[in-house]
Amino acid sequence: MxxxxxxxxxxxxxxxxxxxxxxxxxxxxxxxxxxxxxRPFGGRKILYLWEKIEVDMFKAPAINSLMMxxx
Numbered sequence: 001m002x003x004x005x006x007x008x009x010x011x012x013x014x015x016x017x018x019x020x021x022x023x024x025x026x027x028x029x030x031x032x033x034x035x036x037x038x039r040p041f042g043g044r045k046i047l048y049l050w051e052k053i054e055v056d057m058f059k060a061p062a063i064n065s066l067m068m069x070x071x
Contacts, residue, residue: 003050005048006049035049035052036052
């Protein structure tokens with residue numbers, strides 16, 4: 001499986017969220033270290049794992065309820 005690593009700015013562009021929202025509200029509450037993002041070489045830089053985030057976005061209850069309403 002190929003892994004796509006994204007910076008915060010790249011992730012923000014993909015999911016149409018402000019980068020500050022990702023850093024201040026989503027990181028460590030919805031996006032978890034070791035699952036959705038890593039810190040390469042133990043540094044400060046964060047790289048998000050796109051494939052993991054994409055899968056989990058569709059597991060959210062809000063998405064499921066929206067999809068059920070369209071049937």
